Each structure stands twice: as structure tokens, then as C-alpha cells.
Amino acid sequence: MSLLTEFPKMGRTDLRDFKKAIDESFRDFTRNYGEAIENFFDPLLYFLVWLEKLFLNTPWPIIMAVIALLVYFGSRSIKLTIGAIIAFLLIGYLDMWEDTMATLAIISVATIVCISVGIPIGILMARSNRTQTVVTPILDIMQTIPSFVYLIPVVMLLGIGKVPGLLAVCIYAIPPIVRLTNLGIRLVDKDVMEASEAFGASYKQKLLDVQIPLALPNIFAGVNQTIMMALSMVVIASMIGVKGLGVPVLRAISNQYLALGVMNGLAIVVLAILFDRVSQSFGKRLQAHRESGHNV
Amino acid sequence: MSDIKVSINNLYKIFGSDAASMVDLVKEGMSKSDLLEKHGHVLGLDNVNIDVRKQQIQVIMGLSGSGKSTLIRHINRLIEPTSGSIIVDGDDILSMSLAELRDFRRSKASMVFQKFGLLPHRKVIDNVAYGLSIQGINKEEALARSNKWIKSVGLTGFENHYPSQLSGGMQQRVGLARALATDADILLMDEAFSALDPLIRSDMQDVLLSLQEQLHKTIIFITHDLDEALKLGDDIAILRDGAVIQSGTAEKIILHPADDYVTDFIKDINKARVLKVSSVMAKDEKIKGPEISDNVIIEDALQTVSQSGSNGAIIVKNGKKIGTVSLTDMIMAIARSTENTDSDTVYR
Numbered sequence: 340m341s342l343l344t345e346f347p348k349m350g351r352t353d354l355r356d357f358k359k360a361i362d363e364s365f366r367d368f369t370r371n372y373g374e375a376i377e378n379f380f381d382p383l384l385y386f387l388v389w390l391e392k393l394f395l396n397t398p399w400p401i402i403m404a405v406i407a408l409l410v411y412f413g414s415r416s417i418k419l420t421i422g423a424i425i426a427f428l429l430i431g432y433l434d435m436w437e438d439t440m441a442t443l444a445i446i447s448v449a450t451i452v453c454i455s456v457g458i459p460i461g462i463l464m465a466r467s468n469r470t471q472t473v474v475t476p477i478l479d480i481m482q483t484i485p486s487f488v489y490l491i492p493v494v495m496l497l498g499i500g501k502v503p504g505l506l507a508v509c510i511y512a513i514p515p516i517v518r519l520t521n522l523g524i525r526l527v528d529k530d531v532m533e534a535s536e537a538f539g540a541s542y543k544q545k546l547l548d549v550q551i552p553l554a555l556p557n558i559f560a561g562v563n564q565t566i567m568m569a570l571s572m573v574v575i576a577s578m579i580g581v582k583g584l585g586v587p588v589l590r591a592i593s594n595q596y597l598a599l600g601v602m603n604g605l606a607i608v609v610l611a612i613l614f615d616r617v618s619q620s621f622g623k624r625l626q627a628h629r630e631s632g633h634n635v
Numbered sequence: 636m637s638d639i640k641v642s643i644n645n646l647y648k649i650f651g652s653d654a655a656s657m658v659d660l661v662k663e664g665m666s667k668s669d670l671l672e673k674h675g676h677v678l679g680l681d682n683v684n685i686d687v688r689k690q691q692i693q694v695i696m697g698l699s700g701s702g703k704s705t706l707i708r709h710i711n712r713l714i715e716p717t718s719g720s721i722i723v724d725g726d727d728i729l730s731m732s733l734a735e736l737r738d739f740r741r742s743k744a745s746m747v748f749q750k751f752g753l754l755p756h757r758k759v760i761d762n763v764a765y766g767l768s769i770q771g772i773n774k775e776e777a778l779a780r781s782n783k784w785i786k787s788v789g790l791t792g793f794e795n796h797y798p799s800q801l802s803g804g805m806q807q808r809v810g811l812a813r814a815l816a817t818d819a820d821i822l823l824m825d826e827a828f829s830a831l832d833p834l835i836r837s838d839m840q841d842v843l844l845s846l847q848e849q850l851h852k853t854i855i856f857i858t859h860d861l862d863e864a865l866k867l868g869d870d871i872a873i874l875r876d877g878a879v880i881q882s883g884t885a886e887k888i889i890l891h892p893a894d895d896y897v898t899d900f901i902k903d904i905n906k907a908r909v910l911k912v913s914s915v916m917a918k919d920e921k922i923k924g925p926e927i928s929d930n931v932i933i934e935d936a937l938q939t940v941s942q943s944g945s946n947g948a949i950i951v952k953n954g955k956k957i958g959t960v961s962l963t964d965m966i967m968a969i970a971r972s973t974e975n976t977d978s979d980t981v982y983r
Binding site: 528530531533534535536537538539540541544548549552553626 | 711713736737738739740741742745746748750751752753754755756765766768769770813817823
């Protein structure tokens with residue numbers, strides 16, 4: 340009878356030992372390989388620190404000019420460019436310049452990492468169904484598991500600092516670019532692929548001349564989503580020692596500073612909107628051939 | 636025989652998970668529907684044998700589902716056969732390694748597709764040069780050669796347009812130019828003109844025929860349209876349920892249809908435009924009339940004869956009289972036969 344009323348469960352001591360065994364083996368792993376892994380990520384750390392310093396040490400008018408130029412060449416829109424200039428002037432005036440630069444640095448590095456890792460994974464996924472079956476659930480986990488859960492092993496392994504923060508951001512932000520690269524390549528018109536095959540194209544020729552160019556709109560949507568998700572991780576990353584707009588937000592939460600929280604939160608929003616609009620209109624312009632009449 | 640360019644021998648294609656072991660069943664005579672019902676496999680091609688003559692247009696025609704598009708994809712191995720052989724210039728396509736096959740596709744057989752298969756992100760000129768760029772030919776030469784083909788299909792002035800800016804007919808001209816640009820001897824055309832409207836289609840058929848007069852390619856042309864088959868084909872093979880039910884010249888098929896299916900198929904066509912006077916030639920000394928060549932079609936002969944007011948015509952070949960043809964015989968030949976035209980007959 341007791342089987343029906345009470346769920347059959349593992350003995351309390353067994354369960355404790357089981358958890359302990361996992362913890363201990365991971366701790367051993369950390370002890371043995373922690374340093375090697377840390378060294379492995381060193382170049383990334385140097386790059387991030389260098390970029391952050393560059394952003395912070397460059398006089399603000401120059402940064403403003405560069406941002407305005409980038410926005411203009413990305414979007415070809417005067418309105419958006421003026422909007423960006425006003426937003427950044429406001430950010431600086433409200434004393435959020437340094438945090439914004441730090442956030443920009445980590446977002447840029449995270450985006451570069453996600454693109455250079457995510458696109459090749461997406462290509463591999465599109466190439467074989469087996470890879471797709473393996474990778475898809477991993478991406479599901481990365482997107483749905485509470486960030487704090489994977490922060491634990493990351494912090495155990497690398498301690499607190501910029502690199503673990505960057506990793507946390509990347510884990511959360513990489514799935515869209517992988518998914519959309521895979522999807523984009525799979526959606527490439529079968530007739531075009533067949534024609535390419537019939538003319539004797541090799542795998543590399545098909546990939547570079549047909550698949551990637553035709554998947555570009557989707558890949559670009561993936562980049563856009565990745566940037567958005569990276570920005571949304573800024574606050575959580577600040578909990579493990581990443582400088583930027585997340586730090587004051589965190590301080591505002593624990594001290595109930597409404598204005599501080601809202602101001603820094605809005606600065607994140609402004610960055611997000613700018614990245615989004617610029618990258619979207621840039622992506623659209625890459626597709627000049629789609630503009631007219633009959634779509635094939 | 637040396638004038639055979641492509642020889643398809645005992646080709647079988649079965650779709651399904653265990654196709655290889657089904658071949659023997661089919662060879663023993665199992666029908667398409669039995670194979671599907673009992674074993675869940677689909678019979679795509681059933682013992683196809685076709686010899687394609689060098690520099691001729693071989694039309695393969697059949698209704699949808701007859702396996703014609705499957706068949707043409709075997710020739711450049713876009714689809715792997717279950718059993719059989721395909722010999723091109725003495726080499727068996729099916730025993731080629733991946734690298735050899737790639738080479739074959741690059742330089743020996745190019746293809747034109749029903750849905751064009753153009754690269755939407757490349758301009759017309761770059762689409763035409765696509766086959767050349769795959770071969771690794773340098774850009775300058777590829778563009779120069781492409782320009783020549785763009786001119787010959789009548790697309791001059793559209794080099795820098797994107798495919799989406801062109802009409803269907805013009806897009807298929809790009810497809811044709813792309814296939815011709817690789818200088819392959821064999822041209823595979825998979826329902827190349829079926830997606831075009833009738834006027835444009837007829838236009839493209841003329842383009843193809845006039846190009847063929849200069850180029851003398853070996854063309855394998857797939858169609859479901861009998862008129863197109865008769866207009867283009869030096870030889871025609873009719874495919875049904877994956878099997879060739881009749882092959883030969885247009886005239887042979889019309890005069891001697893192999894079975895009821897073919898008879899039903901050809902009953903609505905304009906025979907006057909296909910049959911030549913030689914097919915109804917006799918030796919009747921009483922007939923007097925104008926002299927006409929033996930390869931004139933009956934439609935034209937009827938006009939000549941009725942204008943002259945005579946009861947027939949004298950047929951000449953190379954200036955020598957070889958026979959006669961009477962007005963009555965010509966009319967009889969093109970009259971729709973009334974037998975075997977039971978319109979309720981359903982073919983699957």
C-alpha cells in the first residue's frame with residue numbers, strides 16, 4: 340500500500356552520497372584542469388580588457404563620431420543616426436558613459452565569440468541530421484536552464500571575473516545564431532542546390548557560393564537575436580564580476596534605488612534598440628536582389 | 636555502334652529502404668502496384684533501355700509519375716540507380732568515383748531545369764558563368780565566354796539584371812546559356828519549357844532548334860507535352876509507370892502505335908504536321924501533279940497539291956522520282972481514326 344501513497348525514492352544517505360560524489364568529482368576536475376582552462380581563455384581576457392580600455396581611454400567625442408558613422412553606414416538613415424547621437428549624449432550626461440562603454444565591450448566580444456563558434460556549428464548541423472539531433476537538445480538546455488545553474492560550475496572552474504561572465508553570456512546568447520544558421524541553410528531552395536550539384540560543385544563550392552549567401556538573411560537574423568540575448572544577460576553577468584550597466588542595476592535592486600535602476604535599465608534598452616535597428620537594415624541591404632518582382 | 640552517345644541498359648530504380656533485394660522480384664515480373672502493396676517499395680524505373688544517338692535530340696515523354704524526371708537524373712547520377720548501367724562514350728557512369736563524377740558533370744553533361752534553378756543572388760552574367768567558375772576557369776575568361784552565350788540566347792542587355800527581374804522565359808534563357816557555356820556534349824533538359832506559357836514555350840523550342848543546328852549537341856529532353864516531343868524529337872521514347880512502352884521516330888510512333896495507351900495518347904495530335912509524304916508514298920502511274928521532296932510534311936504537301944488542282948503529287952528525292960502520293964491517301968492518313976478511341980478508357 341505504501342507504494343501507492345508514497346513515491347518510491349532513493350534513500351536519504353544514498354542521495355546525499357550521490358550528490359557529494361558528483362560535487363567532489365567536479366571539484367577534482369577543477370583542481371586538475373582549472374588552471375589549464377583558465378590559460379586557454381587568457382587571449383579572450385586580454386582582448387576584452389584591451390577593448391574595454393580602448394573604449395574608455397578614447398576621448399568621448401571620437402567614440403561618438405565612430406558610433407555615428409557606424410550607425411549611418413549600417414542603416415543609411417539620418418534619423419537613426421541623430422537618435423543614436425542624442426541617446427549617447429544623454430547617457431554621458433547622466434553619468435553612465437563608463438558603464439555603457441564596459442557593456443559595449445563585453446557585448447562586442449561576446450558577439451564575436453558567438454558568431455565565430457555558432458556559425459560553424461550551424462553549418463555542421465545543416466550538413467547532417469545526426470548532428471542536428473545531438474545539438475538541438477543541447478541548445479534547448481542552454482536556452483531554458485536558469486542561468487544561475489550553469490554559473491555554479493563556471494564560477495567553480497574559473498572563479499569570479501570577466502571570463503566566466505563572458506562565458507555565461509555566450510552560453511545564453513549562442514543558440515539563436517546556431518539555430519538560424521542551420522535553418523537558413525536547410526531552407527535554401529532545393530532546385531538551386533540541385534542545379535549546383537548538377538554542374539559538379541564540390542561541397543565547399545556549394546557552401547560558399549550557394550548555401551551561405553542564400554542563408555544570409557536568416558544568419559543575420561540569428562546575429563541580431565544573439566546580440567539581443569547577450570544584452571539581456573548583462574545584469575546576471577554583473578553578479579559574477581563583469582563591469583558595465585548591470586552593476587548599478589544590481590545595486591539598485593538590493594538598495595531599492597528606483598531612479599538608478601530605471602536609468603541604467605533604459606541605457607541597456609537604448610543599446611539594444613540601436614543594435615537591432617542597425618543590424619536589421621544592414622541585413623536587408625545585403626539582399627538587394629530580392630527587391631524586385633518575381634521571386635524565384 | 637559508334638553513333639550511340641548514351642546507352643541506358645536494363646536500368647531499374649526502386650525507392651524504399653530495401654531496394655536492392657526488391658530488384659529480383661521486379662525482374663521476375665512483379666507489378667508496380669503489387670510491389671507497393673506487398674513490400675511498400677515504389678517502382679521508379681522498370682528495365683529501361685534507351686540508346687541515344689550522337690548529336691540528336693532524344694525526347695523522353697510521359698505523363699507525371701511516369702518516371703521521366705527520375706530517368707534523366709540517372710544520367711548525371713543525381714539519383715543512384717538500383718541496378719543497370721549507363722554508358723556514355725564507352726564509360727560506365729555508375730562505376731565512376733566521386734571525383735570522376737564531378738568531372739563528368741562539369742565538362743560532359745550539363746542540365747537545364749524545369750524550375751530554372753538559377754542563383755537568385757547572382758546577376759545574369761554570373762549565373763551563366765557559374766558552371767565555368769566551378770571548373771576553376773579564371774573570371775575574365777569565364778565572363779568573356781558567358782557573354783558569347785548570353786548573346787546567342789538573345790539576352791544581350793540583361794547581363795547585369797538579377798534573375799528575379801526577368802520573366803520566366805528569359806530566366807530559362809539564362810538556364811540554357813548556363814548549360815551551354817560549359818561546352819558539354821550532352822545537354823540534359825528536364826521539362827525545361829514546361830513552366831512557360833505556350834507562346835514563350837514555342838519561342839524557346841525555336842531557340843533550341845536553331846542553336847542545335849549550329850551546335851549539334853546530344854540532347855536528352857524530357858517533356859509531358861506530345862506536341863513538344865514531336866516538334867523537337869529526332870527520337871522519342873514514351874515512358875509509362877517507369878517502363879519504356881515505345882521508342883522510335885515520331886513518324887513510327889504515329890503510324891504504328893505500340894498499344895492502346897500510345898494510340899490514345901496520339902489521337903488528338905495534328906498528324907498533318909508530323910507525317911511526311913514518304914509515309915504514304917505509293918507507285919501509281921496515273922497520278923500527275925507537282926513534284927515535292929520526300930521529307931515534306933503532309934500539311935505542306937496538301938497545300939501545294941490543292942493549289943495546283945491535281946489529284947496528287949510526284950515524290951522526288953535528290954532530284955530523282957521515287958514514287959507518288961494521292962490526295963485521298965494523304966487525307967486518309969491524317970484523318971482521326973475512329974477505332975480505339977473509347978474516351979472512358981482510364982490509364983494509370
